[in-house]
Amino acid sequence: MKIEPARWLRAFGSWGAALAFLLALLPALVLAPATGAAAAGKPGATLSQQQAGKGGDITVKGAGWRPDALLMLLICGQATPARGVIGGTNACANSEGRAVTTDSKGGFSKKLPVAEPPKPCPCVVHIATVTGEQAATDVVFKVAGHPVAALPKPPPGGRLAVLSDARLEGSSGVLTWFGAPPGRTIVFTVGNLGSTPVKDPLFSLGTSHGVFAPQWEDRQWHGTVAPGKKAQIRLDAELSAGAHGDYQVAVKYAGKVLVEQPWGVGRPWGVTFFWLLLCVVVPAAVFRIGMAVVDKIRPRSARGTAGGAGRRRNALLPGPTVRRPAFRRPERAASPPGDGPHPSTTTVLPWFTPDTAPSEKYPSEKYPSENHPAEKHPTTKGNS
Incomplete structure (x- = not known):
């Protein structure tokens, strides 16, 4: 059997196209189970x-x-x-x-x-x-056995959907370090997927901590989102004073949660430093006040210097009184007239016999001296 070259080439071309198609389809067949597994990985x-x-x-x-x-x-x-x-x-x-x-x-x-x-x-x-x-x-x-009721109708107007991931803007100031309420602004972009405009939409802003449910507050955004248009929404969130830890900020519209954003709040270390300082200052102040009160109410004799207190204590104690003898300068006796110099004579008294020396005014008969001769008194003997 004779095969024409042109016919053989056409047949080979058909088989080549089929082989190329199978080779192109092989990756899709291999990846199909993986895609199914990925879809099955959804919670x-x-x-x-x-x-x-x-x-x-x-x-x-x-x-x-x-x-x-x-x-x-x-x-x-x-x-x-x-x-x-x-x-x-x-x-x-x-x-x-x-x-x-x-x-x-x-x-x-x-x-x-x-x-x-x-x-x-x-x-x-x-x-x-x-x-x-x-x-x-x-x-x-x-x-x-539980009652059944129709679901509430969605609010009239368009339908908002989130077009971008939410983010928190803002930072904490110095007052937050001392326990002031921390605040942030949550920012996200929504688009109107409906056929009518949405005017002044009412959002619900909630903050939660740990396993606790969020506390929702209504926040109205002023503006209009036309059909097929988008708008940036900015809502202010604020926590209580002294809040710290891991928080979650969520925004809900028409009963459906639109965005959720984690928020880590640092500990207000300024408050801790204040309490530590207070624990040091208050006892010191109480101690100073107590010492001032004690110094005020204690007896007056107990106050003063140590030397003064010692002198007052010695003055109050009974004891023998010693009198120091008085010092008197000795007097120089007048020398009698004569030819030559005469040695001067002075009366020296012992230190323990004060005020016992004879005086010129009252001469003593018992102790005559050459300067003060004893006066002769008439006696009965030998006198006529």
Whole structure:
């Protein structure tokens, strides 16, 4: 059989095209399971029962969550997977909620008691992370015997959606270091996906700390977002005085959480320094005041210098009194007239016999001297 070259080339070209097509399709076939696995990695959960009454329990199993993550399980009313929990955690049976930690593969299994939420059904089992990166999912569940009501209608107007990641702007000042309330501004961009403009939308701003539910406050943004347009939203958030630790700031619109942003607040070390300083200054001041009071009320004789106190103490003590003898300069006796010089004679008294020397005014008969001869007195003998 003879094969023409042109025909052979056409056949080879057909087989080459088929081979090239298979080679191009091979990566897609290889990556398909990986894509399915990635899709399966999205956080999800299943329920052991789709309906149960109050007092029973169901088993919630999850997969695709972050490993070693703390999750919160709640039964909530007025909620659907499409619209989420419209009333927030206020529409959930919080007292009957349960917490569970995922394993190293991101899976979990936990029994959840069935309770009636404060809002009517439709109801869901709401699973959400407590800390770290936020993730949540809702599984339809019916509480037997619980009333059912229609969901509230969304607000008239357009439909806002977040177009950019939220961020916190601002910084703490010196007063925050001493316990002043820290504040930030959360900034994000929204777009109007509806057909009518949105004028002065009302947002709900909530801050939460740890495992506590956020406290929501209404914040109205003044402006109009036209259909197909976008706008930047800026809302001010402020914490209480002395707040510190890890916080979460969330913004909700029409019952749906739009953005969530973590906020780490440093400890106000100025307050700690103030209390330490107060613990040192107050005792020192009390000690000084106490010493001043003691010095004021103690006896007057106890105050003064040590020398003065010693002299007063000696003056009060009884004891013998010693009198020092008086010193008298000795007098020089007059010398009698004569031819030559005569040695001067002085009366020297012992130091222990004061005031006993004979004087010229009252001569002594018992102790005559040459300067003061004794006067002769007539006697009865030999006198005629």
